[in-house]
Amino acid sequence: MDDTVIDIERLENRFGANVVHQDLNLTLKRGEILGVVGGSGTGKSVLLRSIVGLKPIDAGEIRVFGQRLNTLSTSQRAAIERRFGVLFQRGALYSSLNLEENIALPLVEHTPLSRQDAEHIARMKLALVGLSPNAAKQMPAALSGGMIKRAALARALALDPDVLFLDEPTAGLDPISAAKFDQLLLTLRDALGFCVFLVTHDLDTLYTVCDRVAVISQKRVIVADTLANVAATDDTWVQDYFHGPRGRAAYHAAKEAT
Amino acid sequence: MDDHASTPAHSKPDSERLVLSGDWTLLHFTRIQRQLAKLDPNRFTTLCFDDVTRLDTAAAQLLIEWYGPARMQALSSMLPVKRKNLLISVAGAVTTQRQEPPPANASKALTHGVALVGQQVESLYLQQKYLLGFLGLVLSALARTLWRPSRWRVTATVSHIQQTGLNAVPIVMLLTFMVGAVVAFLGATVLESFGATIYTVNLVVFSFLREFGVLLAAIMLAGRTASAFTAQLGSMKSNEEIDALRTQGLDPIELLVLPRVLALWISLPLLAFIGTLSGMLGGAVVGVVALDIPLSQFLRIVERDIGVSHFFAGIVKAPLFALVIALIGCAEGFKVSGSAQSVGEHTTSSVVQSIFMVILLDALAALYFMEMGW
Known part of the structure; x- marks a missing residue:
């Protein structure tokens, strides 16, 4: 079986005259956690949105499970998109539904489950991401940032996706919650076996959870490799990023932890 | 991994062993529910996962709720790492869920109706009180600034x-x-x-x-x-x-x-x-x-x-x-x-x-x- 889940070739993305990506190549393999880093405005989130089909691409191709999304019919495409789970930067929980309904919604819509069964599964998913069942009836507006991220993760996991897209999952969390989130992600990946496309700024997350790291700079992926190899790359931005004060601190913290 | 070629979940009793096979996934949720309902969990000392092609959290949840989280945790130690991790995680989730049942929101229609009326009346009162307070704030701000054209x-x-x-x-x-x-x-x-x-x-x-x-x-x-x-x-x-x-x-x-x-x-x-x-x-x-x-x-x-x-x-x-x-x-x-x-x-x-x-x-x-x- 082919190990490649997502294969991006010569991708180009433009906003008017502003070219965001050019000749961008990247692959995501089964079971791995790929961290995507880059300076602000280098188009990390745009890349994520292109893969999941929220932004039409301008040139090149993106193959998901060996198929090009933009050539598929709507129903075929929906079948593939069902295997995606996306966690948006600010959670994007549906504000008019409580947590349990938020997670049950894709289950009710996509499967023949009854609402009761769907909500039963939803409560299990909440427990799986470490939220107490008491939270099931709460509205998203009543939650703290960390709980929103967890609930959003539970929703992304609702249909047991093969690929999980996370857009800065630990941004805005305190270090303790962020570390817990990292551990949760590792545990769930080991248990459920999905692969993760992780856009992040958080160096600690990179050191703790990522199998490979891709660096976006100058409109393309300049390097995608294990963390040690990436950190050794001869590029100014990469050097500043991994060997600046924060980079060093995260490196030492990760070393102490292992 | 092809969705269309999935074989439905199947379970076959084999003396004290239950042999599971096929896809144990969300797609076959009701089928699994029906099959498990017919079987007595206490009859089986072990479950055989060897022929299971796929197992996801929803099916795992059904299995665990049927078999009991503690028993499943004990059983899963003999399984391959991936299956084990999944079953242990879900078993943990099922356990916490059982320990803290979600607050019941069912209440009697009559008392609920009366309570609703009370809430409405109270919120109306609080609203008018708030508005009066707000009027006071505005008037005092007006009085403060009126004498100071600057x-x-x-x-x-x-x-x-x-x-x-x-x-x-x-x-x-x-x-x-x-x-x-x-x-x-x-x-x-x-x-x-x-x-x-x-x-x-x-x-x-x-x-x-x-x-x-x-x-x-x-x-x-x-x-x-x-x-x-x-x-x-x-x-x-x-x-x-x-x-x-x-x-x-x-x-x-x-x-x-x-x-x-x-x-x-x-x-x-x-x-x-x-x-x-x-x-x-x-x-x-x-x-x-x-x-x-x-x-x-x-x-x-x-x-x-x-x-x-x-x-x-x-x-x-x-x-x-x-x-x-x-x-x-x-x-x-x-x-x-x-x-x-x-x-x-x-x-x-x-x-x-x-x-x-x-x-x-x-x-x-x-x-x-x-x-x-x-």
Whole structure:
């Protein structure tokens, strides 16, 4: 079986005259956690949105499970998109539904489950991401940032996706919650076996959870490799990023932890 | 991994062993539920996962709930790492879920209904109390700044007068003109049977001077301006801008609310005046076109029959309505909390409340003026 889940070739993305990506190549393999880093405005989130089909691409191709999304019919495409789970930067929980309904919604819509069964599964998913069942009836507006991220993760996991897209999952969390989130992600990946496309700024997350790291700079992926190899790359931005004060601190913290 | 070639989940008892095979996934949820319901978990000392092609969390949950989390955890230690991790994680989740059942929200219909009425009444009371408190804040801010012209927010006030007053002139004129025409037609239809068509003039002029001019302008502003105030202040509140003002030692009431209240105080009487004229014009046009009442005769009747006191009885309500609309609009804006949804809710609430209050006050005023013979 082919190990490649997502294969991006010569991708180009433009906003008017502003070219965001050019000749961008990247692959995501089964079971791995790929961290995507880059300076602000280098188009990390745009890349994520292109893969999941929220932004039409301008040139090149993106193959998901060996198929090009933009050539598929709507129903075929929906079948593939069902295997995606996306966690948006600010959670994007549906504000008019409580947590349990938020997670049950894709289950009710996509499967023949009854609402009761769907909500039963939803409560299990909440427990799986470490939220107490008491939270099931709460509205998203009543939650703290960390709980929103967890609930959003539970929703992304609702249909047991093969690929999980996370857009800065630990941004805005305190270090303790962020570390817990990292551990949760590792545990769930080991248990459920999905692969993760992780856009992040958080160096600690990179050191703790990522199998490979891709660096976006100058409109393309300049390097995608294990963390040690990436950190050794001869590029100014990469050097500043991994060997600046924060980079060093995260490196030492990760070393102490292992 | 092909979705279409999935073999459904199947379980086969084999003495004390249950042999599972096929896809144990969400797709076959009800099938799994039915199969497991038929089997007694205590009969089986072990489950065989060797022939299972896929296993996901939903099916794992069913299995664990059927077999018991603790037993499953014990059993899973013999399985390959991936299966083991999945089963242990889900078993943990099922355990916590069982320990803390979600709060029951089922309550008796009658008590629930009574409680709901109580909540509504209480929220109504709290709302009026809040509004009175807000009025106090605004008045004290007004009293503080009135003596210090250097702290008058002239630019903001004029800008709000433009937005709430000047920009509303066309819509208020159009609306009152049409209502004036309708009242004239209606009056003519009824009065014609008494041969008193000419009294249509009195009807239109009376109704617009005393009630319709100010009422229509106020309702228009309640819909147009109260909602705008709530949305503006509400989005500032949810963006923490109002908190930012407070931390810089600035008074949001003085900066944001006072200019809006004053602007509406000036705009609404003017709009009411324009609306009154426009409504009378609507009546006059109908008179000229359809009822054979020339404009000169219309004006003569107005001059001869209708005293200026009727005009005052109408326009005197305008500042009161303006105050109510501006206060409700701003107060609802300040009550917004957090989400964008909250902004929407409070905007709706501010429009409903201000229109309700305007009509209620108008009805009370009409009664009072009638009893006083004004």
